[in-house]
Amino acid sequence: MLGRREFIAGSSMLALAASLEAQVEIPSEFDTSLESIAVAFKGATAMTMGYLSQPKNNGPHPGVVLLHDAAGLTNGVRGAARNVATSGYAVVAPDFLSPQGGAASFRGVDADVRKAVAAITPAALSPQAVAALAFVKSHGGSGGRGVALVGFGWGATQAVLFAAGRTDVAACVAFSPDLKAVLPALARTSAPVLAIVAGDDPDAATVADKMRGAHAAKVFAGTARGFHDPGETKLYKPAEAKQAWAAAMAHLDAHAKKAPGSGA
Numbered sequence: 001m002l003g004r005r006e007f008i009a010g011s012s013m014l015a016l017a018a019s020l021e022a023q024v025e026i027p028s029e030f031d032t033s034l035e036s037i038a039v040a041f042k043g044a045t046a047m048t049m050g051y052l053s054q055p056k057n058n059g060p061h062p063g064v065v066l067l068h069d070a071a072g073l074t075n076g077v078r079g080a081a082r083n084v085a086t087s088g089y090a091v092v093a094p095d096f097l098s099p100q101g102g103a104a105s106f107r108g109v110d111a112d113v114r115k116a117v118a119a120i121t122p123a124a125l126s127p128q129a130v131a132a133l134a135f136v137k138s139h140g141g142s143g144g145r146g147v148a149l150v151g152f153g154w155g156a157t158q159a160v161l162f163a164a165g166r167t168d169v170a171a172c173v174a175f176s177p178d179l180k181a182v183l184p185a186l187a188r189t190s191a192p193v194l195a196i197v198a199g200d201d202p203d204a205a206t207v208a209d210k211m212r213g214a215h216a217a218k219v220f221a222g223t224a225r226g227f228h229d230p231g232e233t234k235l236y237k238p239a240e241a242k243q244a245w246a247a248a249m250a251h252l253d254a255h256a257k258k259a260p261g262s263g264a
Helices: 004-022 075-085 110-118 122-138 154-163 179-188 204-210 238-255
Strands: 034-042 047-055 063-067 090-094 147-152 169-175 193-198 216-220
Touching (some): 034 075, 034 122, 047 075, 047 122, 063 075, 063 122, 063 154, 075 147, 075 238, 122 147, 147 154, 147 238, 154 169, 154 179, 169 238, 193 204, 204 216
Parallel strands (some): 063 147, 147 169, 169 193, 193 216
Antiparallel strands (some): 047 090
């Protein structure tokens, strides 16, 4: 029979194991199963810098364009790109601050980055996003039904707005978008949209009822925006984050990957 000390120690180890099991695992930048590199590609008006991650073997893969949040193209966004890539996708994450020299040119001053990102207009973003679609398709991401979009915060809102009216987007996953901005656009969006919504969002209680057709929302009670991101140490909710990422990947797999036996 276990003594009290051994029982407590055993219980603590089980709790730790359960906690680790619930974590979102972000692949290392040195993950040898992935090709993860800095890239640059030309759009209609200028060059866009970015980050590409994809499995090294068995391409081509379904393509994904990943849109960063208000903090710009950070190491966290690069990690998210690798996370999606491990599920069999070629992922490009554009730096939408490229016309200003890229996020790195702000030398880590977060307030300046956020101000610059907030000032990006749809007209300025669109040619960079179009170039990113073309780039990922020509660099390993032509193996799906079409290119999907994944966005976070500001990037989630822009992803849905960009997808509206387009026929070359296969699916969209929007982590914590501005619901008031994106809901009116859904009627013009043929790509199925999954909104990952934090419980503290003012529209969380009603968003599911407002999603129509192929669009859906998954609300995570007791969470705040950023709960899915391991880098947001004060907001991160490991169990809910893992559920959110599982839902996101299931949505992409259902709509961006080719059906078994179709040549994918």
